Amino acid sequence: MKKRNAFTIIEVVLVLAIAGLIFLMVFVALPALQRSQRNTQRRQDLSRISSAIIDYSSNNSGDLPFGSDEVGEYFDVDFVPKYLDSSCRSETEYLSNGLSAYPYSCSNDSFCDPSGNEYIIVDMDISVSVGFDFIDADINEIYVSDEARCSSNGFEFLGGSRSKYAIATVLEGGAWYCLDN
Numbered sequence: 001m002k003k004r005n006a007f008t009i010i011e012v013v014l015v016l017a018i019a020g021l022i023f024l025m026v027f028v029a030l031p032a033l034q035r036s037q038r039n040t041q042r043r044q045d046l047s048r049i050s051s052a053i054i055d056y057s058s059n060n061s062g063d064l065p066f067g068s069d070e071v072g073e074y075f076d077v078d079f080v081p082k083y084l085d086s087s088c089r090s091e092t093e094y095l096s097n098g099l100s101a102y103p104y105s106c107s108n109d110s111f112c113d114p115s116g117n118e119y120i121i122v123d124m125d126i127s128v129s130v131g132f133d134f135i136d137a138d139i140n141e142i143y144v145s146d147e148a149r150c151s152s153n154g155f156e157f158l159g160g161s162r163s164k165y166a167i168a169t170v171l172e173g174g175a176w177y178c179l180d181n
Helices: 009-059 079-084 091-096
Strands: 066-068 073-075 120-123 141-146 148-151 154-157 165-170 176-180
Touching (some): 009 079
Parallel strands (some): 120 141, 148 165
């Protein structure tokens, strides 16, 4: 009698179980990896905004594109088209079309959240320190404040320091990322 070369049922089940465990590990790890990549992109976008604020300040006698002065609160609506995304419409285009300034309509995704939504810059004109717990933020919103710096749990108000600013966004998972100068 000749002996056949074949796999036993136990060997086949063992290989399928190992393959199933590998697929399960990839299935569990992939969303966390993707979330981490999107959060890394958000951090890089905040660094890009910080660089743009520095450029704006050097081109405008040390003024920031947002904040308050003796006249009141302001936000330079041409900040995004001029310093962050040249595909966005300028203030003049918005006003001639009867549109409000924000959110900008951009022709490409060079200044969009990794989820695909355009970023919305929210000017937080604070006069006291504000904790992140008190901000009801969406994932594509970026909060900016003059006369502030980042603290462990929010924006710390620095009265009279008009050249200081802090910018922050919420990351996936609920953590906040904050940058200041």
